[in-house]
Amino acid sequence: KAGVTQTPRYLIKTRGQQVTLSCSPISGHRSVSWYQQTPGQGLQFLFEYFSETQRNKGNFPGRFSGRQFSNSRSEMNVSTLELGDSALYLCASSLTEQGSNTGELFFGEGSRLTVL
Amino acid sequence: AQKVTQAQTEISVVEKEDVTLDCVYETRDTTYYLFWYKQPPSGELVFLIRRNSFDEQNEISGRYSWNFQKSTSSFNFTITASQVVDSAVYFCALSEAGRDDKIIFGKGTRLHILP
Numbered sequence: 001k002a003g004v005t006q007t008p009r010y011l012i013k014t015r016g017q018q019v020t021l022s023c024s025p026i027s028g029h030r031s032v033s034w035y036q037q038t039p040g041q042g043l044q045f046l047f048e049y050f051s052e053t054q055r056n057k058g059n060f061p062g063r064f065s066g067r068q069f070s071n072s073r074s075e076m077n078v079s080t081l082e083l084g085d086s087a088l089y090l091c092a093s094s095l096t097e098q099g100s101n102t103g104e105l106f107f108g109e110g111s112r113l114t115v116l
Numbered sequence: 117a118q119k120v121t122q123a124q125t126e127i128s129v130v131e132k133e134d135v136t137l138d139c140v141y142e143t144r145d146t147t148y149y150l151f152w153y154k155q156p157p158s159g160e161l162v163f164l165i166r167r168n169s170f171d172e173q174n175e176i177s178g179r180y181s182w183n184f185q186k187s188t189s190s191f192n193f194t195i196t197a198s199q200v201v202d203s204a205v206y207f208c209a210l211s212e213a214g215r216d217d218k219i220i221f222g223k224g225t226r227l228h229i230l231p
């Protein structure tokens with residue numbers, strides 16, 4: 001069974017640009033969560049989507065947005081990039097919503113974004 | 117608000133030594149869940165264990181064991197007879213039951229097992 005797939009794996013952008021990251025969850029999983037990982041802040045929750053609806057959101061500015069499609073694939077977008085947005089963006093999928101499942105999130109290998 | 121603290125940023129031990137990773141949490145809920153995840157160099161986090169707030173029984177899985185103590189709000193993780201393959205970043209996480217049930221992670225402990 002294929003795992004969580006994130007694309008692209010690496011990308012370099014400059015300040016002010018925007019970026020779109022993609023996540024394909026494990027087949028049958030309906031929940032997709034996004035996390036930002038940086039050396040200083042660790043893993044920070046961005047948002048969770050379930051059945052195309054955002055059900056939870058972390059404390060990030062409006063420049064960070066996401067969506068989920070009917071096939072459960074998800075994208076996140078960061079507009080007007082800042083240097084501080086350089087991070088590893090991790091996507092995790094699960095069968096049901098974060099609160100109702102066993103808590104076993106299945107993570108992808110991440111998209112490493114560098115903002116110059 | 118929920119919070120997870122992993123005070124140990126980095127630990128190095130020699131192979132075959134035992135090592136304990138500390139995790140202290142804060143929550144106002146009486147029903148909550150605690151987790152440990154492992155992040156090897158490849159990047160993807162791997163689920164290790166989930167524990168609910170009503171189950172304080174310690175758990176052992178092979179060389180791994182977990183000690184949950186509500187009195188001290190701690191959920192510590194011990195690796196016995198460590199191996200080089202245990203080298204990774206380990207994250208403790210917390211989820212409160214209820215509407216705001218997102219899983220919040222600590223900042224992680226980087227564990228180096230030296231041969």
